[in-house]
Amino acid sequence: MSLLERMFDFSFLPKYASYFTNGIICTLLISVVSVFAAVLPALLLALMRLSKNKFLRGISGAYIQIFRSTPLLVQLFIVYFGPFGVITLPSYKLFGFIDTAIFIPGVVALALNSSAYVAESIRAGILAVDRGQTEAARSLGLTQAQTMRYVVLPQAVKNIIPTLANELVTMVKETSVVGYLGVQDIMWGTKTTVGATFKPLSPYILAALIYFAINFPAGKAVEALERRMRRGDVR
Amino acid sequence: MATFGKELIHVNHVTKKFNAQITALDDCSLTIRQGEVVVIVGPSGSGKSTMLRTLNLLEVPTTGEVIFDGVNIADKSVNIDLHRQKMGMVFQHFNLFPHMTIMDNLILAPTKVKGMEEQAARALAMGLLETVGLADRADAYPIQLSGGQKQRIAIVRALCMEPEVMLFDEPTSALDPEMVGEVLEVMRELARKGMTMVVVTHEMGFAREVGTRVLFMDQGKILVDEDPETFFTKPENPRLKDFLSKVL
Numbered sequence: 469m470s471l472l473e474r475m476f477d478f479s480f481l482p483k484y485a486s487y488f489t490n491g492i493i494c495t496l497l498i499s500v501v502s503v504f505a506a507v508l509p510a511l512l513l514a515l516m517r518l519s520k521n522k523f524l525r526g527i528s529g530a531y532i533q534i535f536r537s538t539p540l541l542v543q544l545f546i547v548y549f550g551p552f553g554v555i556t557l558p559s560y561k562l563f564g565f566i567d568t569a570i571f572i573p574g575v576v577a578l579a580l581n582s583s584a585y586v587a588e589s590i591r592a593g594i595l596a597v598d599r600g601q602t603e604a605a606r607s608l609g610l611t612q613a614q615t616m617r618y619v620v621l622p623q624a625v626k627n628i629i630p631t632l633a634n635e636l637v638t639m640v641k642e643t644s645v646v647g648y649l650g651v652q653d654i655m656w657g658t659k660t661t662v663g664a665t666f667k668p669l670s671p672y673i674l675a676a677l678i679y680f681a682i683n684f685p686a687g688k689a690v691e692a693l694e695r696r697m698r699r700g701d702v703r
Numbered sequence: 704m705a706t707f708g709k710e711l712i713h714v715n716h717v718t719k720k721f722n723a724q725i726t727a728l729d730d731c732s733l734t735i736r737q738g739e740v741v742v743i744v745g746p747s748g749s750g751k752s753t754m755l756r757t758l759n760l761l762e763v764p765t766t767g768e769v770i771f772d773g774v775n776i777a778d779k780s781v782n783i784d785l786h787r788q789k790m791g792m793v794f795q796h797f798n799l800f801p802h803m804t805i806m807d808n809l810i811l812a813p814t815k816v817k818g819m820e821e822q823a824a825r826a827l828a829m830g831l832l833e834t835v836g837l838a839d840r841a842d843a844y845p846i847q848l849s850g851g852q853k854q855r856i857a858i859v860r861a862l863c864m865e866p867e868v869m870l871f872d873e874p875t876s877a878l879d880p881e882m883v884g885e886v887l888e889v890m891r892e893l894a895r896k897g898m899t900m901v902v903v904t905h906e907m908g909f910a911r912e913v914g915t916r917v918l919f920m921d922q923g924k925i926l927v928d929e930d931p932e933t934f935f936t937k938p939e940n941p942r943l944k945d946f947l948s949k950v951l
Contacts, residue, residue, distance in 0.1 A: 598798070600794060600796055600798040601798060601800065603761055603792075603794065603798065604792075604794060604798035604799075604800070604857075605800075605811075605812075606761070606784075606787065607759055607761065607787055607790070607791070607792035607861075607870075608787065608788070608791075608811070608812035608816065608860070608861070608864060609784050609785070609787045609788030609812055609816040609817075609864065610784070610811075610812060610815060610816055611784050614815055614816070618811060618815065619800055619811075622802050623800075623801065623802055
């Protein structure tokens with residue numbers, strides 16, 4: 469078989485298609501859940517990072533640096549064999565095939581990792597709000613917390629939403645590590661197909677096509693969202 | 704010269720250094736009495752805005768005291784939020800909250816800071832909006848207003864807290880010339896009603912007409928503190944003379 473034929477030899481599909489369709493559901497589910505789970509810790513980290521308190525700033529900075537400077541795969545195993553080596557999780561099947569006992573540790577690891585990145589975008593989004601807004605609010609007697617809640621954060625959301633959407637696109641790719649725990653995502657389905665059919669190339673080509681088909685339109689949607697959010701940004 | 708009420712603000716030997724090289728305020732002292740309209744003029748970079756911003760601690764003095772209502776608000780143990788409620792501030796760039804309607808801009812502080820009922824806050828805000836002729840814009844967003852309208856709203860927003868003193872930081876500097884008049888008119892009216900005001904401005908006509916005292920600052924020092932008549936007609940300080948010859 470020529471290279472081109474091997475690349476597009478999808479003869480395995482009739483038998484193994486469900487690995488891929490289930491994989492898509494699983495990948496999308498874990499991406500969305502992880503990013504949403506990351507938002508609150510990320511907000512907390514960002515506020516700590518912006519705090520005047522050296523201790524809080526230090527903790528948050530250390531967290532962000534550690535999670536950004538070590539491989540996600542390493543973090544995944546540490547989370548899985550560390551905390552979740554002690555805790556026994558109930559085993560339910562989501563959508564009939566996703567085992568919560570491995571899905572949850574996967575989500576936790578991804579969310580912990582993602583929160584480090586999202587924290588930085590939230591921080592940038594907060595800092596991008598004009599200083600005059602804070603001064604005006606404080607001059608009216610609002611406390612720092614009230615100023616953040618009523619004046620700064622509602623405006624920062626506009627800056628943050630597009631980066632969150634971007635994080636979701638990144639996450640769809642990053643989730644491919646959860647296959648190592650046995651979570652049946654796209655990557656797990658691909659590797660299983662490779663093992664069963666002895667076709668090492670075309671299943672990966674199919675996986676790449678699927679990831680691309682998800683992320684390319686999603687990326688375009690994020691760009692459109694960014695453009696819309698930028699409009700009407702005058703005080 | 705008119706007599707004024709009790710001493711409201713007392714600035715005691717305030718120095719503000721931004722770093723080792725830059726001294727924005729150099730041993731400034733100043734007393735402001737109730738009902739006074741103190742206008743601060745001077746070349747750019749002279750420290751006039753910094754002076755104004757120290758009055759409500761938007762700038763924290765490096766050394767010195769700012770006594771407001773008998774309390775040294777520059778002291779770190781003082782809850783500055785309580786005192787800022789009583790000091791309204793108007794900024795050069797309006798700083799209205801763009802994500803809220805005009806009405807929500809106005810009632811935010813009264814309801815959240817003072818704990819006023821929303822109905823009462825709305826009524827208060829509506830009454831004040833009428834005095835500046837903008838009652839019909841209550842449901843508009845800041846982006847829908849002209850600069851002059853925004854600044855009048857910003858003044859009303861500060862007034863909704865029923866402050867004891869109003870601080871104006873170059874309130875007309877960002878306005879198109881044809882809108883300066885409407886904002887000065889609101890300020891003139893406020894002065895007429897007896898509001899204590901501290902105004903940093905380049906509007907010499909306003910300083911002369913509305914001010915009860917005019918301060919000249921240069922290089923972080925208050926060099927002249929006179930009644931407007933003396934200030935503008937018989938200036939003695941050579942730097943003030945030089946300044947006036949350029950701006951008048």
